[in-house]
Structures are given as structure tokens and as C-alpha cells.
Amino acid sequence: MKLLLDTHIFLWFISGEKRLPEDMLYNIRDPDNEVYLSVVLLWEAIVKYQLGKLPLPQHPSVYLPIQRQKHQIASLSLSVTSVSQLANLAKIHRDPFDRMLICQALEHGLTIVTVDDTFCAYPVSVLNRV
Numbered sequence: 001m002k003l004l005l006d007t008h009i010f011l012w013f014i015s016g017e018k019r020l021p022e023d024m025l026y027n028i029r030d031p032d033n034e035v036y037l038s039v040v041l042l043w044e045a046i047v048k049y050q051l052g053k054l055p056l057p058q059h060p061s062v063y064l065p066i067q068r069q070k071h072q073i074a075s076l077s078l079s080v081t082s083v084s085q086l087a088n089l090a091k092i093h094r095d096p097f098d099r100m101l102i103c104q105a106l107e108h109g110l111t112i113v114t115v116d117d118t119f120c121a122y123p124v125s126v127l128n129r130v
Helices: 007-015 022-029 039-050 060-070 080-088 096-108 117-121
Strands: 002-005 034-038 074-076 111-113 125-127
Touching (some): 007 022, 022 111, 096 117
Parallel strands (some): 002 034
């Protein structure tokens, strides 16, 4: 399975947060799965960090790439094709960062790992709470 981590899932994963469901933790750690972290996550984290809404031990531009590499999670860049999919994406989810993750998942055939039920309203594969 090819997994794309939502921001809160990655943050819970790297911090050992107990709110991360066991099945998600298992799938992220499963060596048979390809796990990706979108550059969109870094963008979102920097914005929230600058607004004082995301406390981290270091600036996200330093901390998050180190954590991504430490946990052997692949980076997913943002392509013109993904951004262009916004034109056809239903306006169900209001968060622009999450909408872009949906576009990337559609383009690359990824399963989004999230506890946000709104993702399930889109024609994208979602690994959600069991």
C-alpha cells in the first residue's frame, strides 16, 4: 500500500502520541508499505508555527525534514498536475492543505492516513479509524 500521511498523523507518529490508532501505526511501520510525506505538510506546519498554533522543538523547516528522514518516510513534491486537480475537486473540505493532499493522493494513487472523516467524502482511498 502507498500511504500519504496527514499532518496530525505524522506529528502523532514522530511524538509517540497515544491518539494515533494502532492500525495506523502498524501500517506506517509495515516495511511492505510505501509511506510518503507531502511538501504540503511542511508548508502547513510553517504557517501554523508562525501563527503560534503549532509548538515544535525547532523551526518546522529544520525539525520536520529531520524527522521524515529519521523515520525513512519518502518526500512527495507538489506537481502542476496535482494543483490542477483543484479545479475539479468538490469544495467539501475547507482546509486548503487537506484539499491539496487529496489532489496528490488522486494523482499518485495514494491512500491518505487520517482521522479526519471529511476525506471520506472524496473519491480517494482513506485509511481512517477502524
